[in-house]
Amino acid sequence: MSQEVRVRFAPSPTGPLHIGGVRTALYNYLFAKKMGGKFLLRIEDTDQTRFVPGAEDYIQESLAWLGIPADESPWKPGDVGPYRQSERKSSYMQYALDLVEAGHAYYAFDTSEELEAMRERLTAARVVQPQYNSITRTQMKNSLTLPEEEVKARLASGEPYVIRVKIPRKEEVRLNDMIRGWVMVHSSTLDDKVLMKSDGMPTYHLANIVDDHLMGITHVIRGEEWLPSAPLHVLLYKFFGWEDTMPQFAHLPLLLKPDGNGKLSKRDGDKLGFPVFPLNWENKETGETAAGFREQGYLPDAFLNFLAFLGWNPGDDRELFSLDELVEAFSIDRIGKSGTKFDIAKAKWYNEQYLRSKTSAELVKLLVAEAKAEGMEIPADKAEALVNLTKDRCTFAADLWNESKCVIIAPKEFDMAVAEKRWNADAVKVLSNYAGALKAYSGTFDAETAKTMLGASAEAEEIKLGKVMQAVRLAVTGSGAGPDLMEVFAILGPQEVANRIQFALDTLPVIA
RNA sequence: GGUCCGUUCGUCUAGGGGUUAGGACGCAUCCCUUUCACGGAUGAAACACGGGUUCGAUUCCCGUACGGACUACCA
Numbered sequence: 024m025s026q027e028v029r030v031r032f033a034p035s036p037t038g039p040l041h042i043g044g045v046r047t048a049l050y051n052y053l054f055a056k057k058m059g060g061k062f063l064l065r066i067e068d069t070d071q072t073r074f075v076p077g078a079e080d081y082i083q084e085s086l087a088w089l090g091i092p093a094d095e096s097p098w099k100p101g102d103v104g105p106y107r108q109s110e111r112k113s114s115y116m117q118y119a120l121d122l123v124e125a126g127h128a129y130y131a132f133d134t135s136e137e138l139e140a141m142r143e144r145l146t147a148a149r150v151v152q153p154q155y156n157s158i159t160r161t162q163m164k165n166s167l168t169l170p171e172e173e174v175k176a177r178l179a180s181g182e183p184y185v186i187r188v189k190i191p192r193k194e195e196v197r198l199n200d201m202i203r204g205w206v207m208v209h210s211s212t213l214d215d216k217v218l219m220k221s222d223g224m225p226t227y228h229l230a231n232i233v234d235d236h237l238m239g240i241t242h243v244i245r246g247e248e249w250l251p252s253a254p255l256h257v258l259l260y261k262f263f264g265w266e267d268t269m270p271q272f273a274h275l276p277l278l279l280k281p282d283g284n285g286k287l288s289k290r291d292g293d294k295l296g297f298p299v300f301p302l303n304w305e306n307k308e309t310g311e312t313a314a315g316f317r318e319q320g321y322l323p324d325a326f327l328n329f330l331a332f333l334g335w336n337p338g339d340d341r342e343l344f345s346l347d348e349l350v351e352a353f354s355i356d357r358i359g360k361s362g363t364k365f366d367i368a369k370a371k372w373y374n375e376q377y378l379r380s381k382t383s384a385e386l387v388k389l390l391v392a393e394a395k396a397e398g399m400e401i402p403a404d405k406a407e408a409l410v411n412l413t414k415d416r417c418t419f420a421a422d423l424w425n426e427s428k429c430v431i432i433a434p435k436e437f438d439m440a441v442a443e444k445r446w447n448a449d450a451v452k453v454l455s456n457y458a459g460a461l462k463a464y465s466g467t468f469d470a471e472t473a474k475t476m477l478g479a480s481a482e483a484e485e486i487k488l489g490k491v492m493q494a495v496r497l498a499v500t501g502s503g504a505g506p507d508l509m510e511v512f513a514i515l516g517p518q519e520v521a522n523r524i525q526f527a528l529d530t531l532p533v534i535a
Numbered sequence: 536g537g538u539c540c541g542u543u544c545g546u547c548u549a550g551g552g553g554u555u556a557g558g559a560c561g562c563a564u565c566c567c568u569u570u571c572a573c574g575g576a577u578g579a580a581a582c583a584c585g586g587g588u589u590c591g592a593u594u595c596c597c598g599u600a601c602g603g604a605c606u607a608c609c610a
Contacts, residue, residue, distance in 0.1 A: 035610050212538050220608040227610045251605040366546050369560050415573040492569035504571035
């Protein structure tokens with residue numbers, strides 16, 4: 024009988040959730056759903072000095088926006104709670120003490136000044152890697168070097184202390200990563216990491232092992248930055264005697280800067296003009312702000328699809344996947360090993376694809392909302408025609424409005440660069456003729472009619488239509504580029520088109 | 536510096552001992568067209584390097600180079 028898959032996403036509430044974290048959450052979600060298991064969210068807030076108010080809400084809202092909510096979380100507790108490490112504080116010490124008891128950990132009383140002095144001494148002695156380990160710990164103040172009585176006295180007096188793991192001197196530590204295969208590290212390169220901090224809180228290393236064990240986590244899917252400490256975690260599972268239920272590890276490739284090299288950072292986004300966070304963020308205390316994909320106009324499905332393909336692919340030529348399809352297609356062995364550079368152009372392409380696949384009704388909603396944000400209204404009888412006319416020209420929902428503007432708002436001024444080239448005597452003749460014809464017209468008016476009438480006007484003046492088309496567009500929309508003109512005319516209706524032409528005729532001096 | 540991880544078109548990637556090394560984004564050209572787009576077609580563009588193993592290596596092995604992560608009482 025196979026065990027239920029349980030995975031967790033374990034962010035720290037230290038600020039907005041980085042896009043790399045979002046992808047980690049997504050892969051955890053996809054794996055859990057694919058395996059018919061559970062996706063948990065655990066808040067790793069053991070560093071009280073870095074806690075940022077609002078960050079938890081941000082995490083929750085981000086997952087909600089993407090449609091990948093956790094099955095168990097601080098806001099939806101299952102039966103292995105609490106789901107905030109700060110609320111589990113009381114349980115960690117006992118586990119650390121068990122390790123001390125078993126000889127796998129020890130108390131250390133060194134002050135930060137003493138630690139600093141030790142590092143300096145080792146550096147001066149050209150020790151390649153100054154660290155608290157099996158050698159150096161013999162020279163520090165800890166329960167391994169101090170007499171038992173003194174240790175007891177120090178503890179009793181309330182002197183601050185930490186508990187450090189006692190890394191064995193010679194041991195080959197190995198783990199079988201689901202993405203990277205066997206990874207082997209010698210224990211001599213590991214250091215005696217702090218397990219319990221002097222403030223009584225556990226470090227990540229202790230907390231994540233204890234909690235993953237207690238929460239029944241079967242697979243740990245996290246970023247590659249954790250790979251170097253994974254051997255320590257393996258050792259800890261062994262020390263606790265939990266090897267049998269140790270989760271399987273999968274270390275995800277990093278998200279890299281689009282240009283040059285290195286981990287993708289907020290700075291890169293700012294510099295290149297794209298967000299690296301799912302939602303807008305504002306830290307009320309520091310005034311720090313960050314742009315979000317949602318506010319930039321990205322659709323959650325498109326963003327999700329884009330994100331899924333940053334390091335994973337289905338193995339065939341398909342590119343467009345709904346969340347359900349992603350779940351169906353997902354597998355950890357199709358996750359790549361190497362770092363992935365972030366390409367915003369691809370994200371835009373995904374957004375275009377998803378925008379265009381929306382129904383007219385959905386697009387109308389988006390257009391109306393965008394217009395409203397600009398203080399404008401879209402006449403109900405024109406909305407559908409507008410979105411159908413403009414959607415193929417749009418990347419974001421905001422473009423629906425940008426592209427529709429020229430229909431909704433009559434031009435007050437004209438693109439003079441176009442006017443200088445195209446606004447000539449021929450154009451004026453044709454337009455005058457056309458305006459007159461439109462004013463007199465009262466039948467049904469569609470794109471076909473608009474064009475036939477325009478053609479007739481041109482013919483009447485013995486002028487080739489193609490020669491004056493740009494001028495016609497300029498007169499009615501004020502610019503030289505835009506959606507299909509005849510369709511625009513159809514939406515406007517003959518009277519409005521005539522009015523606009525008349526305004527242009529009255530305003531624009533003949534230049535060309 | 537040390538430990539660990541990685542390296543196929545500019546980018547995301549497929550592939551895998553013998554292939555014209557495939558797709559997508561982007562780019563270019565052409566077609567469509569009343570403009571700009573959309574769409575269609577075409578094109579330029581990659582196996583980091585050096586040794587092995589092999590009849591044969593981009594693919595397997597070992598080095599080198601390059602890149603990255605980690606190296607806190609942060610996660």
